Amino acid sequence: MATGTEEHAAEGGGLAIHPMDQFIVKPLFGDGPVHWYTVTNVTLWMAIAVVALLGMFVLATRHRGIIPSRLQSVAEMLYGFIHKMVEDVTGHEGLKYFPYIMTLFMFIFLSNFLGLLPMAFTTTSHIAVTAVMAMAVFLTVTLVGLYRNGIGFLGIFWVTAAPLVLRPILALIEVISYFVRPVSHSIRLAGNMMAGHAVMKVFAGFAGVLGAGAVLPIVAITAVYALEMLVSFIQAYVFAILTCVYLRDALHSPHH
Amino acid sequence: MEGDIVQMGAYIGAGLACTGMGGAAVGVGHVVGNYISGALRNPSAAASQTATMFIGIAFAEALGIFSFLVALLLMFAV
Numbered sequence: 001m002a003t004g005t006e007e008h009a010a011e012g013g014g015l016a017i018h019p020m021d022q023f024i025v026k027p028l029f030g031d032g033p034v035h036w037y038t039v040t041n042v043t044l045w046m047a048i049a050v051v052a053l054l055g056m057f058v059l060a061t062r063h064r065g066i067i068p069s070r071l072q073s074v075a076e077m078l079y080g081f082i083h084k085m086v087e088d089v090t091g092h093e094g095l096k097y098f099p100y101i102m103t104l105f106m107f108i109f110l111s112n113f114l115g116l117l118p119m120a121f122t123t124t125s126h127i128a129v130t131a132v133m134a135m136a137v138f139l140t141v142t143l144v145g146l147y148r149n150g151i152g153f154l155g156i157f158w159v160t161a162a163p164l165v166l167r168p169i170l171a172l173i174e175v176i177s178y179f180v181r182p183v184s185h186s187i188r189l190a191g192n193m194m195a196g197h198a199v200m201k202v203f204a205g206f207a208g209v210l211g212a213g214a215v216l217p218i219v220a221i222t223a224v225y226a227l228e229m230l231v232s233f234i235q236a237y238v239f240a241i242l243t244c245v246y247l248r249d250a251l252h253s254p255h256h
Numbered sequence: 257m258e259g260d261i262v263q264m265g266a267y268i269g270a271g272l273a274c275t276g277m278g279g280a281a282v283g284v285g286h287v288v289g290n291y292i293s294g295a296l297r298n299p300s301a302a303a304s305q306t307a308t309m310f311i312g313i314a315f316a317e318a319l320g321i322f323s324f325l326v327a328l329l330l331m332f333a334v
Contacts, residue, residue, distance in 0.1 A: 085307065088307060183325075184318035184321065187321050187324070188314065188318055191321045191325070192321075195324070234310070237310065238313070241307060241310055241311060241314075242311065242314055
């Protein structure tokens with residue numbers, strides 16, 4: 001894994017494009033070391049995602065009409081979709097957190113999709129990016145739960161539906177699964193994005209090796225691309241819906 | 257020489273960790289298969305359970321992703 005593109009190309013044969021090269025974080029200007037304040041390609045693509053998100057919703061809602069324009073109906077569809085999901089999963093009280101979940105969903109959704117463009121960088125394929133979002137969700141949920149239910153929030157670890165003998169064991173399992181949440185929440189997204197985009201680059205490498213006669217890899221890459229678009233959407237949806245599920249625990253905790 | 261053996265062990269372990277994907281595949285297939293068999297019996301109730309299906313998929317998938325995490329740790333952290 002330490003070997004880069006040059007070494008692979010120098011070996012002759014093998015993949016000319018290394019599939020993991022697309023995930024390298026490099027500074028946008030010059031090539032110095034990467035500090036926390038360095039403007040890197042991650043920064044650029046995050047900014048593009050934010051600008052695209054803002055632009056889309058600002059343009060869509062500028063000339064609102066009874067008969068929506070195309071962009072307006074896209075925005076309305078996304079808004080209605082997430083609104084319904086939040087209401088279905090967290091109940092009516094959860095709607096207070098709708099803007100947060102909508103923001104998370106749209107940012108992840110656009111980051112995943114922008115990463116599918118050729119030469120683009122998928123910001124959500126980095127655990128550092130997704131871990132920040134998952135930790136934010138984890139802290140929000142924990143604080144909301146403690147604020148609303150006080151110490152009774154710890155009742156989610158004490159499953160009253162189970163027999164008394166089993167409850168300490170279940171409490172242990174519940175505590176572990178509670179603290180594993182941010183880990184699985186972030187790694188699910190990053191892992192899916194990284195694996196999917198690497199698969200596309202592997203097929204692109206096959207096409208590159210075969211040259212003009214690469215019909216099969218190109219057909220395959222088209223199919224994988226379609227699958228990746230589906231996965232990009234589903235992973236953004238899963239991230240948002242799991243946030244809703246965690247919020248539901250915090251909002252209606254002790255009776256479970 | 258010693259380092260090579262350690263690295264070989266790490267790579268073999270990373271490869272073995274990929275078998276965890278099979279478990280995730282079984283889990284996700286089970287969830288979706290049962291959802292569809294339920295949906296075909298009672299199509300009117302199917303739409304309301306799609307979100308539940310995705311939550312189930314996400315939880316089943318998480319454990320497969322942990323095996324990916326183990327592979328990554330073996331490749332880059334050990």
